[in-house]
Amino acid sequence: MIPKIKNSKKRGTILMENVVFIILNLLFIMILVIFISKQGQGAILLEESYAKQIALLIDSAKPEMTIILNMENAKELSGKNEVSFSEVVRVDKENNLVIVKLSSDGGYSYGFFNDVDVSVYPDTKGLQNSGDADSYVIKINSYNDN
Amino acid sequence: MIIKNKKGGDKVLSLYWIIILILIAGGVFGMVYTFYKHPYDVREIENGILINKFSDCISYGGKINQNLLSGDNFNQTFEDFVSEECNLDFGSGEEYYVEANFYSENNLNLEVYSLSYGNSGLVASCNIQEDKEYGLESKCSDGEFFSLSESGNLYLVKVNSIIKKTEQNSK
Numbered sequence: 001m002i003p004k005i006k007n008s009k010k011r012g013t014i015l016m017e018n019v020v021f022i023i024l025n026l027l028f029i030m031i032l033v034i035f036i037s038k039q040g041q042g043a044i045l046l047e048e049s050y051a052k053q054i055a056l057l058i059d060s061a062k063p064e065m066t067i068i069l070n071m072e073n074a075k076e077l078s079g080k081n082e083v084s085f086s087e088v089v090r091v092d093k094e095n096n097l098v099i100v101k102l103s104s105d106g107g108y109s110y111g112f113f114n115d116v117d118v119s120v121y122p123d124t125k126g127l128q129n130s131g132d133a134d135s136y137v138i139k140i141n142s143y144n145d146n
Numbered sequence: 147m148i149i150k151n152k153k154g155g156d157k158v159l160s161l162y163w164i165i166i167l168i169l170i171a172g173g174v175f176g177m178v179y180t181f182y183k184h185p186y187d188v189r190e191i192e193n194g195i196l197i198n199k200f201s202d203c204i205s206y207g208g209k210i211n212q213n214l215l216s217g218d219n220f221n222q223t224f225e226d227f228v229s230e231e232c233n234l235d236f237g238s239g240e241e242y243y244v245e246a247n248f249y250s251e252n253n254l255n256l257e258v259y260s261l262s263y264g265n266s267g268l269v270a271s272c273n274i275q276e277d278k279e280y281g282l283e284s285k286c287s288d289g290e291f292f293s294l295s296e297s298g299n300l301y302l303v304k305v306n307s308i309i310k311k312t313e314q315n316s317k
Contacts, residue, residue, distance in 0.1 A: 028167055032174055039178050059195045096235055110314060113196065113242055115235035118291045143233045 003141055043077055047108035051100040053118070054089065055112040057138060058098065063116065067138040068123055075134045079103050089120045089136050117141040172313055177289040187315040193287035193307045200244050203232035204261070205293035206292050210303075220259040228263040237266050243268040251300040252291075258301070268308040284310040303306070 039045075050071065057067050075085050081103040090099045092109070101107040118140055122133040202249050214224045225265060229235060243264035247308045250258050272286035290304040 011224055028171075032171065036174065036178055045182065046187060052186055056188060056191055056195065059192065059199075096237055111237060111311070113234055113236055113243070114199070115229065115233040144235070 041073065041077070043081065043102040044107055044108070045116040046074055046077060047100045047102050048110075049107060051098050051108045052100045054100070054136075054138060055110040056110045056115065058091075058140070059114045060117055061114065061116070061138075061140045063140050063142045065140045067140075069136045069138060070134065071136050072134045074100070084135065086122050091118055091120050093117070105120070115144045117144055118128055172214065173258075174198055183317055185315055187285075189285035189309045189311060189315050191288065192309050192311075193285055194306045196242070196244055196309070197287060197305050198291045199234070199305070200232060200246065200307070201291060203262075204246055205303060207289070208294055210255075210293045210295050210301065212296060214261070218295055218299055225261055225263070228261070232263075234263065239299040240265050241310045243306075245306050247304045247306075249304070252303065254302055265310075268310055271310070272306075272308060283312055284308055285315075 016024065055071065057069070061067065070122050071088070074088055078085055078088050078100070078101075083101060083104060088101060090101070092099060095111070095112065096115075097109045099107055099109040120136055120138050123135040123137045124133045204214055211231070214221055224231070234244075243262070244268060245260065245262035247257050248259040249256065250262075269285050271284040274283070284309045286306065288304060288306045289303055290302060294302055295301065
């Protein structure tokens with residue numbers, strides 16, 4: 001005797017509802033994850049973090065030291081914001097300030113107390129002279145003459 | 147008469163679920179906002195670097211700088227050229243303060259010499275550092291070490307460092 005199959009259509013509907021429910025939940029979780037990861041990669045946050053890092057590096061450095069700092073994230077963001085990578089980091093020698101700029105209308109500065117003559121420039125020689133640098137060279141030349 | 151059916155139950159469940167999702171999203175947004183609205187506070191690291199740099203200047207290799215201490219006499223004018231001697235540039239001079247107090251090994255409670263540079267007005271803020279309301283005003287750190295004079299006398303040197311920079315490090 002062949003058994004009767006009851007409500008086969010309804011079972012399919014229930015399964016479809018579950019699938020839609022799971023997809024919507026996954027979508028919700030994905031949106032949250034993207035939101036959180038985007039928050040940590042904003043220009044303002046990166047500018048602050050790089051400016052403070054570089055200022056602390058200069059403070060703890062001594063003459064004739066050369067520091068190479070990987071700034072891959074900064075390069076990516078400055079490219080998106082149409083800021084040339086060579087203009088991302090600047091040192092104001094008059095006021096002892098490190099200035100990091102990752103967007104055309106932004107910029108963050110942080111002071112250092114080490115009285116040194118410092119040069120900062122993109123590390124173009126680091127990648128076999130390819131000119132496509134994603135690091136910055138921080139060179140401590142000498143102590144300033146007072 | 148109240149008619150209960152499965153469809154009604156599902157609708158209540160979805161509404162309940164939407165409210166839960168909104169609550170979770172609100173919570174996550176609130177946490178992220180609270181976390182990122184505060185700047186990175188690097189003053190403690192900065193204080194450590196300043197203490198090391200100042201300590202290296204007044205004593206190197208276990209011996210007190212001869213420009214500061216010749217024989218057992220402290221050079222009272224050393225304070226006037228601390229910035230040149232120690233290669234420190236505090237800019238306007240309002241954000242930093244560093245001091246070193248010297249104690250003889252014979253009496254570790256008696257200060258024999260004191261040397262300072264920067265904004266001495268910041269010292270008062272260290273006393274209220276523990277207070278939650280004023281705790282973020284400025285950061286204070288200290289360190290101490292022993293060092294020898296040229297003539298072989300031992301001194302305890304206590305170094306205190308204070309950094310304000312409130313706007314850039316705490317809100």
